[in-house]
Amino acid sequence: MTLLYTHPASYGHETGSHPENAGRIRAIEAAIEAASVPGLAEVEAPRASQEQLNRAHDPEHLAALAAFCASGGGMIDLDTVASEGSWEAALRAAGAACDAVDRLLVGDDSSAFCALRPPGHHAERSKAMGFCLVNHVAVAAAHARARGVERVLVLDWDVHHGNGTEEIFKASPSVLYASIHGWPLYPGTGDIAYTGEGEGEGFTVNMPVPTGAGDDLFTALTDHVVAPVAREFEPGLIAISAGFDAHFADPLASCEVTEDGYREMAATMADVAAELEAPLLICLEGGYDPGALGASVVATLDAVRMGGTTGGSDTSLAEPYRERFRKHWAL
Numbered sequence: 001m002t003l004l005y006t007h008p009a010s011y012g013h014e015t016g017s018h019p020e021n022a023g024r025i026r027a028i029e030a031a032i033e034a035a036s037v038p039g040l041a042e043v044e045a046p047r048a049s050q051e052q053l054n055r056a057h058d059p060e061h062l063a064a065l066a067a068f069c070a071s072g073g074g075m076i077d078l079d080t081v082a083s084e085g086s087w088e089a090a091l092r093a094a095g096a097a098c099d100a101v102d103r104l105l106v107g108d109d110s111s112a113f114c115a116l117r118p119p120g121h122h123a124e125r126s127k128a129m130g131f132c133l134v135n136h137v138a139v140a141a142a143h144a145r146a147r148g149v150e151r152v153l154v155l156d157w158d159v160h161h162g163n164g165t166e167e168i169f170k171a172s173p174s175v176l177y178a179s180i181h182g183w184p185l186y187p188g189t190g191d192i193a194y195t196g197e198g199e200g201e202g203f204t205v206n207m208p209v210p211t212g213a214g215d216d217l218f219t220a221l222t223d224h225v226v227a228p229v230a231r232e233f234e235p236g237l238i239a240i241s242a243g244f245d246a247h248f249a250d251p252l253a254s255c256e257v258t259e260d261g262y263r264e265m266a267a268t269m270a271d272v273a274a275e276l277e278a279p280l281l282i283c284l285e286g287g288y289d290p291g292a293l294g295a296s297v298v299a300t301l302d303a304v305r306m307g308g309t310t311g312g313s314d315t316s317l318a319e320p321y322r323e324r325f326r327k328h329w330a331l
């Protein structure tokens with residue numbers, strides 16, 4: 001079964017006419033229901049504990065953020081807004097990811113999808129930004145480490161670079177952060193030359209792609225960079241920061257990925273996870289066209305259930321990237 005985490009608190013994060021709004025969750029829930037996706041076990045997301053949050057974030061920053069929401073919220077920066085219900089929403093989004101880690105490590109289920117908001121991957125240790133308050137995938141990766149998982153691989157296929165996740169784990173050889181992201185694009189981080197720091201050198205794998213990049217390049221990078229790096233790294237958990245804003249219909253970016261592209265990437269990662277006997281945790285990040293978002297989530301869930309990557313992507317498209325990472329990985 002695939003655990004499907006949701007919580008009504010996702011609707012309480014009020015952002016007004018912002019592209020990151022509760023309609024996104026409505027679209028996902030409606031698409032899953034309309035498609036009658038089999039093999040899903042619905043779980044109501046618990047709250048993340050202070051201990052869980054503190055592993056990825058600065059406690060004083062979290063307290064200030066909670067107090068800001070409790071006082072009614074407002075604009076955090078030009079892109080990022082919070083309301084009174086936002087803290088509860090963020091706690092549930094991070095709590096879902098941690099609970100999923102706990103349940104997946106027991107071994108009865110092999111995958112989980114967290115369909116909650118706000119997104120998380122731009123949130124740094126001490127900074128909320130880019131529609132993100134708490135970095136749920138980072139909190140989950142740190143939670144898995146605390147539970148004894150030696151290595152965690154995070155693949156971030158949101159069209160924007162996950163500067164927050166990179167920042168939180170940049171010096172760690174235990175959490176490998178791999179990202180496929182549009183370039184140039186917000187937030188401006190994610191240069192291919194940046195591969196981490198200190199003991200974490202080599203464990204950040206940034207794959208910026210040009211405007212207009214579509215299924216061909218995204219699947220080639222997943223098949224011929226992420227998958228072989230994962231096999232070499234041998235993670236005990238694979239987490240995906242799953243934004244669906246590289247879709248051709250998305251209003252915030254200019255990539256050309258289709259539902260089938262997401263299906264293919266998810267199938268590859270499901271196959272790699274099965275091969276490595278690592279559970280697969282998928283956390284919703286961006287995706288701002290409701291129809292594209294719903295269809296892409298359904299395609300992702302289908303692929304996680306069925307696996308079966310075609311492996312037919314073009315190695316030569318990935319070669320310029322593979323060449324850059326050979327200093328650290330046997331590509």
Ligand SMILES: [Zn+2]
Pocket residue numbers: 158159160243245285286287
């Ligand atoms: Zn995004």
